[in-house]
Structures are given as C-alpha cells and as structure tokens.
Amino acid sequence: MRAALVIATLLSTSLLAQTPAQPDWAKVDEETLKHFLAIVKMDTTDPPGGEKPVVDYIKQILEAEGIAVQTFALEPHRPNLVARIKGSGKQRPLLLMGHSDTVNVDPKKWIHPPFGGVRDGGYIYGRGTVDDKDNVIANVMTMLMLKRTGVKLDRDVILLIEAGEEGTSRLGIQFMANQHFAEIDAEFCYAEGGGVTRQNGEAKYARVQTVEKIPRAITVTSKGVAGHGSVPLESNALAHLGEAVGAIAAWTPPMRINETTAAYFKRLATVSTPEEAARYRALLNPDPKISGPADAYLRKNEPSHWSMLRTSLSPTMITGGYRTNVIPSEGTANIDTRLAPDEDPAKFLELVKQVVNDPQVEVSYGARDTRPPTPTAKLDSEAFKAIESNITKHYKSITLPTMSTGATDMAFLRQKGMQCYGIGPALDIEDGPKGFGAHSDQERILESELYRFVRFTWDAVVDVARAK
Ligand SMILES: [Zn+2]
Known part of the structure; x- marks a missing residue:
C-alpha cells in the first residue's frame, strides 16, 4: 500500500511536465508484436463466438500494470472488457473501441493457417489482422503507455473491447450501450471503420468514418x-x-x-x-x-x-x-x-x-437486425482535428471524412450523441483485388504499418485527452 502511494506521488510529480513523456518506441514495437500475435492466434470466429480468451489475455496485461479492468457479459464465454485511465474530469471522456470477434474462415483456402499468426515477407497473416485485432492492440498499447508515462489528462480515456461485432451485437455494443452506458459514456470515440489507403507503397489518402448509412x-x-x-x-x-x-x-x-x-x-x-x-x-x-x-x-x-x-x-x-x-x-x-x-x-x-x-x-x-439512424460526427471537433493533424504527421496524406455504405457498432453510440470516428492502419489498395483484405481468405497486415498505427493512435489520443 505504502509502495503504491510512493509510486502514485512520483507519478503525479511527473504529471506536471508540460510535454507528455514519449514511450520507448523500440520496446513498444516488440510488445505490440507479441500481444498482436497472441490474440491473432486465438480463434474468436463469430459464429459461434468465443471472445473470452482475448479478454482474459488483455485483462491480465492491463492488470499487471495496475490498470483496473471490468468485464460485462450476457453470455459467460462472450465478455466485453472495459478499462479506464482517469483524467482530471475537466472534459468528458474519450472512448477507444475495438472488437475481439472475427468473421469465419474456410481453412482450406488459407495458404498460411488463419490462426497461425505467421510472419512472412513483412506481413502478419491471420483472421482478424485488419478486422479488428489491429485496433484492439493499438488501443491496448495506448492504455499501457498512458499508464506508464503518466501523461496528465483532462479527460478519462476508456477502453472498450466489445464482443459480437460481426453479427451478434446484442451481446456486445447493444448490451453495453443499453445496460452499461455509464461505463463507456464519452464525448468522443475512436473505432474501426476508417484507414489509410496506400498506392505503390505510398499513403494516398486516409478515410475517417464520420457517418454511416442505415x-x-x-x-x-x-x-x-x-x-x-x-x-x-x-x-x-x-x-x-x-x-x-x-x-x-x-x-x-x-x-x-x-x-x-x-x-x-x-x-x-x-x-x-x-x-x-x-x-x-x-x-x-x-x-x-x-x-x-x-x-x-x-x-x-x-x-x-x-x-x-x-x-x-x-x-x-x-x-x-x-x-x-x-x-x-x-x-x-x-x-x-x-x-x-x-x-x-x-x-x-x-x-x-x-x-x-x-x-x-x-x-x-x-424485419432485420437494424442499426439506428445516427447523426454525423462533427468535422470541426477537437477529435477530428487531432486525427487529421496526426494523419498529416504520420502518413503525410490528406484526410477524407467518409460515409460508410456498410454499418458499424458506432451507430449505437452516435445515436446517444457520442462523436465517433472510424480509423485504421494503412493498407495497400492493390491488396483487395488480390484477395488479402478484411474478411478475405488471406487477411494480412504489414508489420511496419501495425507499428505506425500504434504511434498514430497514441498521438491522436494524447492530443485530445492530455491536460492543456
Ligand atoms: Zn470489424
């Protein structure tokens, strides 16, 4: 207890620093890879759904660093995870969201096994590598770095790893939004649904999802x-x-x-x-x-x-x-x-x-499992500006506010007035037609782009949440 107090005092002293301490990026990359491979190797296909191993794994990493974790489950093997780094409360929280389930696989069609986490030619192969275990790990790493660097925050940063995004959202975002909204209520939210498009290896534009069709x-x-x-x-x-x-x-x-x-x-x-x-x-x-x-x-x-x-x-x-x-x-x-x-x-x-x-x-x-009509997230908000300026910083590319023709879990939060923005790592435009995209039989991510996405997420979070 006394040790904890001493650490807390030391932390609060370092919190007074003007510029937030920068993480040790080489170490962060190593750790990102380790955690990413660990969860890509877990089969969380939905149906049937079974997100608990991912939640247990992330819970243990966060708790080991003193970050309290709560889980909420309608079905015990399909929990949602919530963690919070406290800020001063001057401003309302920022929510970071990623889903732990994936779509199904036809294992015969995969050259690299879908849950092998195989690294080949600079890529990591596996179901969920770009949908959505990339966002999950970028958010988890950001939480760890916020805790370690002790950046002083004006707003709480909340992590939500939700279950059931790929077709059973009643167990995931709907359950959280309808029954545990106080745990995730925030002014802004970052989630999947956007991303940077590369052409010939260069970032061409970044899509940030601000609204979706119904x-x-x-x-x-x-x-x-x-x-x-x-x-x-x-x-x-x-x-x-x-x-x-x-x-x-x-x-x-x-x-x-x-x-x-x-x-x-x-x-x-x-x-x-x-x-x-x-x-x-x-x-x-x-x-x-x-x-x-x-x-x-x-x-x-x-x-x-x-x-x-x-x-x-x-x-x-x-x-x-x-x-x-x-x-x-x-x-x-x-x-x-x-x-x-x-x-x-x-x-x-x-x-x-x-x-x-x-x-x-x-x-x-x-009748169908519909998502509610939702207002558009603002293009002149602090969160959108932070995303845009960090796209410029990390990708040197233009930002395109985007309307998804498909639907995402953000609809349930936008309906409650949250300003949600869909972001994601850089993918090659050439990859889609070759069959390497999300939901494809050879889902993959460039390892270097996973690391760049973690850096981008970190900056986009710190710029919005840190004490000004
Ligand atoms: Zn997804």
Missing part, C-alpha cells in the same frame, strides 16, 4: 392467380415480381449529398487524376446536366462511390414457386436497402412503390 430491408411481394403451367396467365406472380425487381435495380434514387460526402469528393479530387477530379467536382454541381454524366459514370465504374451518393437498393434474395408445372400464387424478393442518413424512410418507400407501379406487387419494409 441498413434496412425492403420486401417485395407479388400475388397472382395460381394455375397450370401449360396455360400462361397475365397475372403470373413471378413475372410481375421479376419486372418489379428489375425496375428497382435499374432505378437511380435521387442524389443526397451531406457534409461528409461533399467534403469527401471535394478532397478526393485533390489527389486524383485530372479526369477523375473533374468528375468528382461535377458531382457537387447543383445542375443535373453537369452532375448527371459523372453520376452515371460512377454507377458503372465506381459502384461504392455511387452508393455513397444516395440510398441504395440491391436485390439479394428471390423466392417463389415449387414445381415446374404450377404457376404459384406468390413470390417474394428481398432488397438490401441502405438509407442515406437524412432520408425519410416512409417517403422513400413511396418512391419505390412508384417505381414498381404495379397493383399486384406490394412493397414494404421487412
């Missing part, structure tokens, strides 16, 4: 008269369904540009070829004669950018009929719908009905 499902149901297949009927439910699905897929929903996407295309233009730049700028022109051709080009050639401009609709499932000689009375289709953040869902559904324009076909929102 996932919904639209169900299209077509009803007609049942009959013998030998007698074609104009009311054939499947024929009407086919036309409805075709019309939905061919439709271009109205463009909706928000603060994030406007900044994204404007800034992207500054690091693009002249033709690309002209197109990205044209998109922002209110005259549809100018924006239209650029929009049409994206639809064909840059579908993820096209999706960022509007609510999107993708037919993903069609069911109907049970034998060749029976005209069925019903058929249904599921349309994966990603609403633009400012879309009015009811009005949008009316537009889809007009596109289908068939009294035999019903269009409605179906």
Whole structure:
C-alpha cells in the first residue's frame, strides 16, 4: 500500500511536465508484436463466438500494470472488457473501441493457417489482422503507455473491447450501450471503420468514418392467380415480381449529398487524376446536366462511390414457386436497402412503390437486425482535428471524412450523441483485388504499418485527452 502511494506521488510529480513523456518506441514495437500475435492466434470466429480468451489475455496485461479492468457479459464465454485511465474530469471522456470477434474462415483456402499468426515477407497473416485485432492492440498499447508515462489528462480515456461485432451485437455494443452506458459514456470515440489507403507503397489518402448509412430491408411481394403451367396467365406472380425487381435495380434514387460526402469528393479530387477530379467536382454541381454524366459514370465504374451518393437498393434474395408445372400464387424478393442518413424512410418507400407501379406487387419494409439512424460526427471537433493533424504527421496524406455504405457498432453510440470516428492502419489498395483484405481468405497486415498505427493512435489520443 505504502509502495503504491510512493509510486502514485512520483507519478503525479511527473504529471506536471508540460510535454507528455514519449514511450520507448523500440520496446513498444516488440510488445505490440507479441500481444498482436497472441490474440491473432486465438480463434474468436463469430459464429459461434468465443471472445473470452482475448479478454482474459488483455485483462491480465492491463492488470499487471495496475490498470483496473471490468468485464460485462450476457453470455459467460462472450465478455466485453472495459478499462479506464482517469483524467482530471475537466472534459468528458474519450472512448477507444475495438472488437475481439472475427468473421469465419474456410481453412482450406488459407495458404498460411488463419490462426497461425505467421510472419512472412513483412506481413502478419491471420483472421482478424485488419478486422479488428489491429485496433484492439493499438488501443491496448495506448492504455499501457498512458499508464506508464503518466501523461496528465483532462479527460478519462476508456477502453472498450466489445464482443459480437460481426453479427451478434446484442451481446456486445447493444448490451453495453443499453445496460452499461455509464461505463463507456464519452464525448468522443475512436473505432474501426476508417484507414489509410496506400498506392505503390505510398499513403494516398486516409478515410475517417464520420457517418454511416442505415441498413434496412425492403420486401417485395407479388400475388397472382395460381394455375397450370401449360396455360400462361397475365397475372403470373413471378413475372410481375421479376419486372418489379428489375425496375428497382435499374432505378437511380435521387442524389443526397451531406457534409461528409461533399467534403469527401471535394478532397478526393485533390489527389486524383485530372479526369477523375473533374468528375468528382461535377458531382457537387447543383445542375443535373453537369452532375448527371459523372453520376452515371460512377454507377458503372465506381459502384461504392455511387452508393455513397444516395440510398441504395440491391436485390439479394428471390423466392417463389415449387414445381415446374404450377404457376404459384406468390413470390417474394428481398432488397438490401441502405438509407442515406437524412432520408425519410416512409417517403422513400413511396418512391419505390412508384417505381414498381404495379397493383399486384406490394412493397414494404421487412424485419432485420437494424442499426439506428445516427447523426454525423462533427468535422470541426477537437477529435477530428487531432486525427487529421496526426494523419498529416504520420502518413503525410490528406484526410477524407467518409460515409460508410456498410454499418458499424458506432451507430449505437452516435445515436446517444457520442462523436465517433472510424480509423485504421494503412493498407495497400492493390491488396483487395488480390484477395488479402478484411474478411478475405488471406487477411494480412504489414508489420511496419501495425507499428505506425500504434504511434498514430497514441498521438491522436494524447492530443485530445492530455491536460492543456
Ligand atoms: Zn470489424
């Protein structure tokens, strides 16, 4: 107890220093590698989910350095971990988030075993290396360094390692946000969902996720008269369904540009070829004669950018009929719908009905595990500025505020008013098509980029949290 007091006194003396003490980076790299490999080797695929080994491991590292850890679990083998480094309380906390589960693997397809943590040619291979054990370890290392250096803080820094991000968020972020929010409540949050894009080995731009689309499902149901297949009927439910699905897929929903996407295309233009730049700028022109051709080009050639401009609709499932000689009375289709953040869902559904324009076909929102509509994180906040200035410092690249077309756990926190920013390490743009990306059969990260991401995270945290 006395020893603890002496240490505490020594620490509080060092806290008075103006510039925060810098960690011993060579040692940090070594430790980063050790902890990263340890958790990559743990199979936490979801389903079935079993994040406890990762949580136990991190708990032991943090507690060994005197950082108190709490765990919260709806199911005992799927816990969430929370730890906190206290600040003066002058400002509200900063939350660091990473998920411990991963998607599944098909082990036969992996050249290096998915849970081998194999190092080869400067890379570390394994499921979770870029989704999301990279963010987990960068955050854990930051907590350790905050404790060791004793940087004086104006805000608490909270670590949340959440379970179940890959499809069972009721055990993870939803459980924490709904039942233990006081433990993670913060002004700002850093989580996965962004990252730096390298081309030819150079950082080209960094995406920081500030908002995401809202996932919904639209169900299209077509009803007609049942009959013998030998007698074609104009009311054939499947024929009407086919036309409805075709019309939905061919439709271009109205463009909706928000603060994030406007900044994204404007800034992207500054690091693009002249033709690309002209197109990205044209998109922002209110005259549809100018924006239209650029929009049409994206639809064909840059579908993820096209999706960022509007609510999107993708037919993903069609069911109907049970034998060749029976005209069925019903058929249904599921349309994966990603609403633009400012879309009015009811009005949008009316537009889809007009596109289908068939009294035999019903269009409605179906049930799915949805994420809530969320406000956009601010682009002029202290947290965004800290991220941007450290992207410049560590990657010498431009920052693009980004809207994800997919959904993340941040939605549940943004809904409660938290300003959340998605960040991530640098990945090669060439890696995706070669099959090395997140969720791929050869997920990998450059070891040097893991270390750079830890340095970046550290600076982006200290700049926001330290005493000013
Ligand atoms: Zn993830």
